[in-house]
Amino acid sequence: MSGISDSFQRPINYLRISVTDRCNLRCIYCMPREGVHLVPHADLLSYEEITVVVQAAARVGISKVRLSGGEPLVRLELTKLIEMLSRVEGIDDISLTTNGVLLKRFAADLKEAGLRRVNVSLDSLRKDRFQRITGYDNLVDVLQGIDEARRVGLEPVKTNVVVMKGINDDEILDFASRTREGWHVRFIELMPIGNGKMLQPEFMSAKEMLQRLAALGKLEPCLPPVGHGPAKYYSLPGVQGTVGFITPVSEHFCFRCNRLRLTADGKLLPCLMSDMEVDLRPTIRAGGSTEEVERLFRKAIASKPAGHNMAQGVLPHNRWMAQVGG
Numbered sequence: 199m200s201g202i203s204d205s206f207q208r209p210i211n212y213l214r215i216s217v218t219d220r221c222n223l224r225c226i227y228c229m230p231r232e233g234v235h236l237v238p239h240a241d242l243l244s245y246e247e248i249t250v251v252v253q254a255a256a257r258v259g260i261s262k263v264r265l266s267g268g269e270p271l272v273r274l275e276l277t278k279l280i281e282m283l284s285r286v287e288g289i290d291d292i293s294l295t296t297n298g299v300l301l302k303r304f305a306a307d308l309k310e311a312g313l314r315r316v317n318v319s320l321d322s323l324r325k326d327r328f329q330r331i332t333g334y335d336n337l338v339d340v341l342q343g344i345d346e347a348r349r350v351g352l353e354p355v356k357t358n359v360v361v362m363k364g365i366n367d368d369e370i371l372d373f374a375s376r377t378r379e380g381w382h383v384r385f386i387e388l389m390p391i392g393n394g395k396m397l398q399p400e401f402m403s404a405k406e407m408l409q410r411l412a413a414l415g416k417l418e419p420c421l422p423p424v425g426h427g428p429a430k431y432y433s434l435p436g437v438q439g440t441v442g443f444i445t446p447v448s449e450h451f452c453f454r455c456n457r458l459r460l461t462a463d464g465k466l467l468p469c470l471m472s473d474m475e476v477d478l479r480p481t482i483r484a485g486g487s488t489e490e491v492e493r494l495f496r497k498a499i500a501s502k503p504a505g506h507n508m509a510q511g512v513l514p515h516n517r518w519m520a521q522v523g524g
């Protein structure tokens with residue numbers, strides 16, 4: 199299947215799927231401690247329904263999918279979904295974004311089911327602080343999950359760190375030093391979405407993060423470990439691991455956006471930062487064919503905006519990262 203481009207000639211080949219809006223953590227920038235309004239179980243797409251969506255996606259030329267959430271590993275038997283998706287013709291890369299709490303338990307099965315690689319979100323290497331940021335005492339589990347993912351070959355494991363001034367910015371050097379042990383660390387700018395809206399005084403730009411890293415020596419620009427994401431990568435001299443920066447706020451990458459997002463209840467989102475959505479669930483539940491779902495994909499791709507206007511304060515209403523898959 200040849201690829202599809204949107205109205206701005208951007209090739210669209212990547213679908214991020216939120217498999218659940220449930221989560222076993224409560225990161226301060228993402229979800230309120232009391233949780234968010236959850237989609238009723240009956241409204242979540244089943245694995246069979248997600249597979250129909252991915253078949254339609256593959257027909258328009260999407261070849262890469264990433265499973266996210268909420269926390270994808272809290273959904274029962276996620277390995278089954280991965281097995282089903284790995285059989286879809288045209289899909290050649292299945293990856294996962296997780297908070298890592300349950301990764302040690304599932305890494306080997308995920309690999310066996312066809313998962314290629316994994317991104318683990320981790321904002322502190324200190325036990326007390328991890329608990330303050332996430333609400334739970336799971337740092338050891340996450341670190342063991344990263345080790346296990348590397349051991350079973352879910353490579354490269356990328357560690358995503360949302361940097362917040364006065365909260366974890368003093369750990370930038372500690373995280374970057376882990377690249378000496380082969381870690382691939384990506385520093386992410388805090389976005390004004392979800393609880394991140396309340397943490398704007400804590401925002402830190404990638405430029406400031408990069409300045410802090412000068413203490414470790416000269417960083418050389420380098421190629422990404424794998425993937426075609428929006429990060430810019432660097433490495434320390436003679437070090438195998440990499441340091442990446444994701445700059446959704448200070449330098450947006452809309453001009454090369456290649457993705458669509460699917461919410462856990464079946465809405466296709468052309469842009470993370472817009473309220474626009476195309477609801478696939480009624481068509482799928484009415485027994486619509488893959489061709490009909492494919493038509494909805496084309497509609498979503500055609501309506502992809504040129505870019506977001508976050509800097510001008512234009513933000514999606516009532517949308518949490520846990521609902522749209524980050």
Ligand code: SAM
Nearest residue numbers: 228267268269295296297319388389394519524
């Ligand atoms: N639960 C999984 C996890 O934490 O990796 C997957 C879902 S989570 C919503 C996906 C990513 O979104 C995580 O890396 C998280 O740090 C990031 N994220 C959530 N809210 C954010 C915000 N306001 N600004 C920047 N990144 C955010």
Ligand code: SF4
Nearest residue numbers: 221223225228268297
């Ligand atoms: Fe859960 Fe991921 Fe949001 Fe943290 S960032 S609350 S782990 S969905």
